[in-house]
Amino acid sequence: MATSRNIYTDTKPSYQQTRNPYNNQGYLANGAAPHPGQLGATPLLPNQGRVIQTGPIRVLCIADVRGNLRSLNELAKTARADCIIHTGDFGFYDDTSLERIAEKTLKHVAQYSPLISEPTKKGIASGGAGPVKSRFPASELPLSELPLLISGELKLEIPVYTVWGACEDVRVLEKFRSKEYKVPNLHIIDEAQSMLLDIGGVKLRLLGLGGAVVMHKLFDNGEGRTTIAGGQGTMWTTLLQMGELVDTANRVYDPTETRVFITHASPAREGILNQLSVTLKADFSISAGLHFRYGSSYNEFSVNPSLDHYRGKLAASKASFNDVWETVKAEVEPAIQQNEAQQNLLKNALSVVDKMPTTAAGGNPFGGAVAGQSAALGQVDESAFKNMWNFNLADAAFGWLVLEIQDGRIGTEMRAQGFNFSHRGAKQQGTGPTAPAAATSSASAGVSPLAPSAPPTTQTAPSGGPQRQPSHTKPAVSTPAPIQPKPATPQPVPTASPDPKEPEKQATAGTNGAGNVTETAPSPAPRNPADNIIGLFVMNAQSDEQVRDLFTGEDKAKIVKIEKWGANNKVVQFRTTDDRDAAMERLPEDAKNRTQEDRTKPLVKIFSPPPARQYPARGGAGNWGSSRGGARDAGNPQSGYRSAGGGTASDSEGTGRRGGRGGGPRGGRGGERGRGARGQRGGLKGEGGSGSPAPSSSAPADS
Incomplete structure (x- = not known):
């Protein structure tokens, strides 16, 4: 026996010489016989056989899945999450919820539901005879995938911790509270139940409060049979729930824990929730309810210029609450007189409000009271003001937050789909060559910019004279223009010249009103290829x-083609304006007009071809005219400064200004910006524009 013991203590068997680095036990090779004396599995030591997390724990925080519960598993895989915190509008609807939901709430839920088809949404939004429930069968109005979770057909792959939101069924929540409904891995955080997650060296205490915060409903229980308040498909928070949350937080308080306050409404906008988070000694708050395309991360110190400003927000919320409390006080107090538990909960909630400042002016934030004031007047917790961090989430369809916890440190990772700005890029399509970015700087330095990718259009005069460069087209030369001395009197234009710059001199000579110069016929502006498009x-x-x-089917047959116009825009082309206008008239109203921004749905407008981008003559200063002489006085329309848009307004007021959706591009800034004050000086020194209409002359200037 002693010899056998020495085999396992002093030496290692051959099968244990090379250990698997990911396991404390040696494994036999496939098909190998066990070593003599190894009878079955060896007993596990205390740290063997346990799954040990070596990397960070990732907590995915999302909001508003709106019944699309399959997305929880998909988002968890994408974010590599170990568990999920959800902040409301989870989709607590079952098969019986549709009959209880109010018409207005149903329209709201259907409008944003990821489960209801687009044709059904359009039918609901367009209106019709009778309520929505009578116009559409229940199969076309799925409110949530929760019945699939309850039946076990759909399973949550990781733990989910959630509060309820503003659009939920109170009856379903009561069934979860009574354990009639049970879903593995689904944990509902409310005023009566908190959760503790011991992960990554951090004890994370989750405290939650669901529902919307509506001041005049704080004392209304609605259809709720317990302390949960709600009715007709909506839910809200009551003051008794806040009092019970304070009681729960006090009972489980542990100074070694990190507290996370999870709400549907945002503490940034609801002062009473802000004060409640201070009372709960929360380190973080995670909320939703604002439906932004980006998540926000802030503390009160970062968004308030002073403590007085912060106090003012709390004082306004307190005044709003007191208006309601004074109205219902005579009814509430007798109603709970026989219920001691509810009396205690009401006292807890009222104590939260009592601590809120009544005015923006308050005590010394660094301790002690201001002379002549009570120590309790307007005092706020400065540690919470600077240290409690708040996260407001985007909807789950647009982004999320990940808390990455490792070695006692909580890091964050925020992701957002964000706003779609592709419609701005679409305005650049089909508007001709685009000026290079260096055009402005090079033009102001007296250097002509590089030619655009498309060659500039040169027009021939009808009389058969020499070609000339239109004043609004950039010449395709990249050599610096020679510095020309300022002339006194315009010179006659020669009929022919080998000088490549001569056409430009011809075009600019008439600008200054020389009476003895014969103008060639003006060349038409280049046509915009989008001018011929008749479309939407x-x-x-x-x-x-x-x-x-x-x-409609009738209008589909009249569509000539659908052309891509930018990343996420299209132009639907028709043969005639009558076909286009008729199709526009028959579109549903929500496709033509929208009261609020929603970039997930198509929006249709009459296609307005953007104007062709126009550029000033070489030198970038537009057409300059002398303030002297009889040219201007004679009413010459070309005298004086003219903007690139061809009008007399400034650049920001001309045709090049930034248009609305589907409109024209931003106006060109090819060097004419900020030149108005110099327009009375007859041109800039060293610029090869129309301010220098002719070669140097020794003749004296006109008086």
């Missing part, structure tokens, strides 16, 4: 099929 401009279009689905 569709923004936020994901595919041609989605665009076609907007139109």
Whole structure:
């Protein structure tokens, strides 16, 4: 026996010489016989056989999945999350919720639901005879995938911790509270139940409060049979729930824990929630309810210029609450007189409000009271003012927040799909060559910019005279223009010249009103290829099929083609304006007009071809005229400064100004900006524009 013991203590068997670095036990090679004396599995030591997390723990924080519960598993995989915190509008609807939901709430839920088809959404939004429930079968109005979770057909792959939001069914929440409904891995955080996550060296205490915060409903329980308040498909917070949350937080308080306050409404906008988070001694607050395209991360110190400003926000919320409390006080107090537990909860909640300042002016934030004031007047917790951090989440369809926890440190990673600015780039399509970025600087230095990719158009005079460069087209030369002395009197234009710059001199000679110069016929402006398009401009279009689905069958047959116009925009072309206008008239109202920004749905407007980008003559200063002499006085329309847009207004007021959706591009800034004050000086020194109409002359200037 002693010899056998020495085999395992002093030496290592051959099968243990090379250990698997990811396991404390040696494994036999496939098909190998066990070593003599190894009878079955060896007993596990205390640290063997345990799954040990070596990397950071990732907590995914999302908001408003709106019943699309499959997305929880998909988002968890994408974010590599170990668990999920959800901040409301989870989709607590079952198969019986549709009959209880109010018409107005149903329209709101359907408008933003990822489960209801687009044709059904359009039908609901367009209105019709009778309520929505009578116009559409229940199969076309799926409110949530929660029944699939309850039946077990759909499973949550990682733990999910959530509060309820503003659009939920109170009956469903009561069934979860009574354990009638049970879903593995789904944990509901509320005023009566908190959760503790011991992960990454941090004890994370989750405290939650669901529902919308509506001041006049703080004392209304609605259809709720317990302390949960709600009715007709909506839910809100009551003052008793806040009092119970304070009681729960006090009972489980542990100074070694890190506290996270999870709400649907945002503490940034609801002063009473802000004060409640201070009372709960929260280190973080995570909320939703603002439906932004980006998540926000802030503390009160970062968004308030002073403590007085912060106090003012709390004081306004306190005044709003007191207006309601004074109105219902006579009814509430007798109603709970026989219920001691509810009396205690009400006292807890009222104590939160009592601590809120009544005015913006308050005590010394660094301790002690201001002379002549009570020590309790307007005092706020400065540590919370600077140290409590708040996260407001984008909807789950647009972004998320990840808390990465490792070695006692909580890091953050925020992701957002963000706003779609592709419609601005679409305005540059089909508007001719674009000026290089260096055009402005080079023109102001007296150097002509590089030619655009398309060659400039040169027009021939009808009389058969020499070609000339239109004043609004950039010449395709890249050599510096020679510095020409300022002339006194315009010179006659020669009929022919080998000088390549001569056409430009011809074009600019008439600008200064020389009476003895014969002007050639003006050349027409280059045509914009988009001028011939008769169509409708569709923004936020994901595919041609989605665009076609907007139109009726009659109008689909009249579509000539659908052309891509930018990243997510289309132009639907018709043969005649009558066909286009008729199709526009038959579109649903929500596709033509929108009361609020929603970049997930197509928006249709009449296509207005953007004006061709116009450029000033070489030198970038537009057409300059002398302030002297009889040319201007004679009413010459070319005298004086003219903007690139061809009008007399400034650049910001001309045709080149930035248009709306589907409109023209931003105006060109090819060097004419800020030149108005110099327009009375007859041209700039060293610029090869029309301020120097002729070669140098020794003749004296006109008086």
